[in-house]
Amino acid sequence: TVDGNTKVLRPLVIFDDAHNLHPEQFTAFREWLARRELKISRWVLTRMDALSPEDVLLAQSEGNTTRPGLKDARELNVIWMQSQDDRFGKRKAFRKMAKGMATRYLRQMDVFSRRGISDLADFIGTQPDMISPSKLETLAGSIDTIQQKNGISDKRRKTLEAQISEYLSGTGHESKDVALAILSILFHRYLNRVPQKGLFDDQEDDVEPNRPLTVDGGIADGAKVRLLHDFDRPYYYNIDALCDASSENAEQFLHLASTLVTQAETQLIREKPASLSSRDQNRLLRKKAGEIYRGWDFPHNREVKLLAEGIAKQCVAKSLEGNASLGGGAGAGAFGILQEEFDQIPKKYEELARVLKFGAAYNAFVLVQNHSTKNRMWCQIELCGVLRVHFGLSQTRGGFLERKTDDLLSLLKQN
Incomplete structure (x- = not known):
């Protein structure tokens, strides 16, 4: 009873970092919770590492299967932090959130606050440098x-x-x-x-x-x-380009933004203007994106890099064709596999399924499933923003190269 009012509460138990469990333990733990009939709310938080390839790759596909005696749709309410719904709206919302986050960090840095600089836009130039x-x-x-x-x-x-x-x-x-x-x-x-x-x-x-x-x-x-x-004309510059390169990932945004903030801070310490030209931004962001890419250290990172590099090279080649045919002219940034073919990957190609799972878990790829093009349903294996910056691809989404599972397998076989 609070202030004379009676409130009925339901207990909530939260299990954090469930990815620390062994995969078999995690599966048993999840099934045990799903079968419980106690009226206690249960919330399990985990990275994608703990999920099976089927759970990750078929999460939003009609090909997803359930375990005997359990129906995921009935027993579980899965909340994906990497959601595919309203991607345009999420990109717009992330830009707003990231700008606010950057402002809060800058206000805590004396070298900026003393000069009244509290916004990234105060020193990130928006005018492109022309070629010589x-x-x-x-x-x-x-x-x-x-x-x-x-x-x-x-x-x-x-x-x-x-x-x-x-x-x-x-x-x-x-x-x-x-x-x-x-x-x-x-x-x-x-x-x-x-x-x-x-x-x-x-x-x-x-x-x-x-x-x-x-x-x-x-x-x-x-x-x-x-x-x-x-x-070498600057392409990645201004605050929106920085946000888009982060793929709606706050940690990624901070890594990329830090390289610009550090450079501006250095210039201020040397009694120079903090402003960064579009050429400086482009150079620093591409350098940082390369460091992030080369520094990947997660399970199957070598295979993920092989797949990412293979997709990127073919997308670059297509984007640089004379008539700029794909994506309205912006080019490609993904491979597209027919959805029914993609749904078979976890069942037929275990290694490829694991690579795609960890690629999606660590934000190398975004799996855009059930995408309708040419009256057929596709799954896009879309490169993340950092990879697009590193390899020099447009941040515009939508353009993809039509491929088959065999094309993915051939990329993994390259040395």
Whole structure:
């Protein structure tokens, strides 16, 4: 009785760090709790390590199985900290949460508080550094070569340049290097959409493509990824890029943010401005992402690295194709396996299932299951933000390469 009011309470027992149990112990423990009929609430917290590959890989698939006498849907209420629901909303919410977390940490650091700096945005620049004039000249020359070699008329070029200028002016970030990179993509798309010219055809004829060419955010993002690889133009900068590279993981965010904060702190101690250019941010974040990737030290980390590197290399190759065909232009960041084929992995390929389980448990992969594309259901094995930064891939989600289980197995066999 509290203040004259009677409240009925139900006991709650919480078992933390259940992953410290042996897998067989964990299974027996969970089944014992599920069979109990005492009116006591039971909450078990564990990392994915303690779960079986079937529990992790088939968690959100119709192929998930239950143990004899128990129905997981009836006995258990599973709360995944790595949820697939409303991923756009979660990314947006994480950005807000991460900015608040960074502000609280910065206020505790004297070197920043003395100068009135309490926000990462106070010293993280948002203006991109363009490529050097010599590189810009090289880029322009390569586009002139594409035009002359394929007989693209000056009229067509001017039309495309007008579209690009209109789009970039609408974004408020006009940049000559990005404009040229977009033009290169549009040239390749144009050539794919017009009949090939004959040897004696008039090269000045302007042929209409079978589908209209448009400029959007996907193509612009794909152009920036190409500039990153070809000319080392900064791509990973500003607070949103930092948050997205963290894959909605607070610990990962702090690791990545720390490298920027440390650099800004060093500059302040040396009586220099704290501000970090986009080039500095890009360099520091890519370096830190590489350190995190190379420093993985969890079960089957070698196999996870093999799988991650194999997926990343093929995604990079696809993203750098001339016409930037995938993901609206931004490129690929995942392998897609047909859902019914993916559901068979725990039953047929134990080693691959373990690798995928630990990859998902330690935030190397995100398994996006039951994703509908081309009237079929897919499971995307999506690279995390740190891997995308390390290998130079877009943070835009959605683009994936269609693959089979055998493709995953072949990557694991590489030395």
